[in-house]
Amino acid sequence: MKVIIYTTKDCPFCKRTKEFFKEHNIKYSEKDVGKDEKVAEEMIKLSGHHGVPVIDIDGKIIVGFDEEKLKGALKL
Numbered sequence: 001m002k003v004i005i006y007t008t009k010d011c012p013f014c015k016r017t018k019e020f021f022k023e024h025n026i027k028y029s030e031k032d033v034g035k036d037e038k039v040a041e042e043m044i045k046l047s048g049h050h051g052v053p054v055i056d057i058d059g060k061i062i063v064g065f066d067e068e069k070l071k072g073a074l075k076l
Contacts, residue, residue, distance in 0.1 A: 003026055003028035003056070003058075004028065004030075004031060004055070005017055005018065005029075005030050005053050005056075006031050006033050006042075006043040006053060006054040007030055007032055007053055009032065011052050011053060013052070013065040014053040014065075016065050017055060020065070026074060049063050055073075057073040058073075
């Protein structure tokens, strides 16, 4: 399973999402949209949203920290 989270440094919901991943032993890669304009463009193209977090779980896009959607996508 491939999990990518698009974040910014000070985003509280990004931090909560990463804590959720840690609690459930989910390996993920993180892309900081605040540091890289190309990554920001990639996130907007994927999700249609400018806000973070945007989570990509095997191509399923979840915008924001939504525990139920995350559990469903991760089959928890």
